[in-house]
Amino acid sequence: MKIRSIPFKQNSNCLRCGKNSLLTDEDTREQFCANCGYVISEKVDESGPEQSSFSTQGGVDTTRTGSPISLTRHDKGLSTVINPANRDATGKPLSSSMKSTITRLRTWDSRSQSQTTADRNLRQALNELDRLKGKLTISSSVLEKAAYIYRKALDKKLVRGRSISAMIASSLYAACRDAETPRTLKDVADAANVKRKEIARCYRLLHRELELKMPVVDSIQCIARISSKLKVTEKTKRYAAKILKETQKRQESSGKNPMGLAAAALYFSCVINGVSITQRDLAKAANVTEVTIRNRFKALKEAKILEIDF
DNA sequence: TAAGATAAGAGGGACAT
DNA sequence: ATGTCAGTCTTATCTTA
Numbered sequence: 001m002k003i004r005s006i007p008f009k010q011n012s013n014c015l016r017c018g019k020n021s022l023l024t025d026e027d028t029r030e031q032f033c034a035n036c037g038y039v040i041s042e043k044v045d046e047s048g049p050e051q052s053s054f055s056t057q058g059g060v061d062t063t064r065t066g067s068p069i070s071l072t073r074h075d076k077g078l079s080t081v082i083n084p085a086n087r088d089a090t091g092k093p094l095s096s097s098m099k100s101t102i103t104r105l106r107t108w109d110s111r112s113q114s115q116t117t118a119d120r121n122l123r124q125a126l127n128e129l130d131r132l133k134g135k136l137t138i139s140s141s142v143l144e145k146a147a148y149i150y151r152k153a154l155d156k157k158l159v160r161g162r163s164i165s166a167m168i169a170s171s172l173y174a175a176c177r178d179a180e181t182p183r184t185l186k187d188v189a190d191a192a193n194v195k196r197k198e199i200a201r202c203y204r205l206l207h208r209e210l211e212l213k214m215p216v217v218d219s220i221q222c223i224a225r226i227s228s229k230l231k232v233t234e235k236t237k238r239y240a241a242k243i244l245k246e247t248q249k250r251q252e253s254s255g256k257n258p259m260g261l262a263a264a265a266l267y268f269s270c271v272i273n274g275v276s277i278t279q280r281d282l283a284k285a286a287n288v289t290e291v292t293i294r295n296r297f298k299a300l301k302e303a304k305i306l307e308i309d310f
Numbered sequence: 311t312a313a314g315a316t317a318a319g320a321g322g323g324a325c326a327t
Numbered sequence: 328a329t330g331t332c333a334g335t336c337t338t339a340t341c342t343t344a
Contacts, residue, residue, distance in 0.1 A: 197321065204322090257336070278312065289337055294314065 014038050023089070034089045071147040072130070072140075074123040082106045118154055125150055125159075125168040128192070132172055135191035136183055146175035152210050162202060166194045170202035174212060182217050184259060186287055219253060220244050222262035222286070229285040232266065233275070240269035243300065252303055256296065260288040264296030 014033035021035040086094045149171040159167050169192035176183045189196040243265040247253045263286035270277040283290045
């Protein structure tokens with residue numbers, strides 16, 4: 001994290017005790033009160049928008065609020081270290097007994113922060129997550145959820161003996177599904193450079209051990225994803241959605257790949273509406289094979305969905 | 311050239327041993 | 328734990344219109 005230097009505010013009073021005793025830490029640029037220890041200026045993440053609040057006078061309150069707390073940082077963005085200089089808040093050297101106390105505290109502080117294997121693991125995983133974010137265009141709330149799931153997996157010691165990248169990718173996959181903005185196993189697998197079946201295995205593990213309640217992937221939502229890669233009219237999409245709704249009602253959709261189902265419905269819809277589209281293009285957009293589309297298409301025909309009066 | 315048919319193989323869930 | 332079974336999906340190849 002980059003730390004922006006914060007203008008030194010002179011002669012300002014502490015917001016807590018009111019005394020004019022603010023000092024600035026040269027290293028961290030944090031302002032703190034030498035009297036009561038209150039820290040005024042937090043670190044500000046330069047890459048993000050200012051997290052400022054609005055004042056009641058109508059102007060913008062310039063109070064620094066720091067980065068938001070985030071599960072996607074290994075320490076949730078709340079890093080604080082004990083200053084290695086053996087001086088107190090006013091800059092005076094510490095007494096020798098205090099010095100040894102502080103040294104001991106520092107030891108435990110650093111241990112609790114980054115020395116545990118779990119935490120090192122988490123750091124690595126979150127780096128990986130950050131890398132995946134760009135490749136898959138994931139919203140931040142889903143990222144948070146993925147990080148949360150991974151933390152739980154770590155707590156339950158599910159990661160041990162498995163690859164970190166596979167586990168964090170599975171967490172992300174689960175988070176996407178949970179947010180009803182699914183990515184396919186293949187999408188995630190390609191982005192993470194992990195084999196599809198490996199991610200599927202880890203995902204099942206997460207699902208079982210963490211007892212995640214997952215909404216079933218809705219094939220109707222897949223229509224939007226497929227047609228975004230092709231140019232399909234709104235009418236065809238609506239018709240395809242109707243077809244899928246009907247198959248769902250008849251419970252003919254269970255156990256089928258939702259992407260294949262959606263692709264077949266789109267194909268069906270195009271045929272009926274006289275739109276020419278090739279199975280190959282559709283297959284490529286949906287990331288399934290032409291054969292799968294054909295099989296689903298055949299099943300749709302046999303189910304006589306066509307006879308329904310839409 | 312697109313669509314359909316067929317066969318072989320992979321991978322996983324359910325269930326029994 | 329291991330094996331079998333039914334079912335799905337993929338890959339590859341051949342045929343049909």
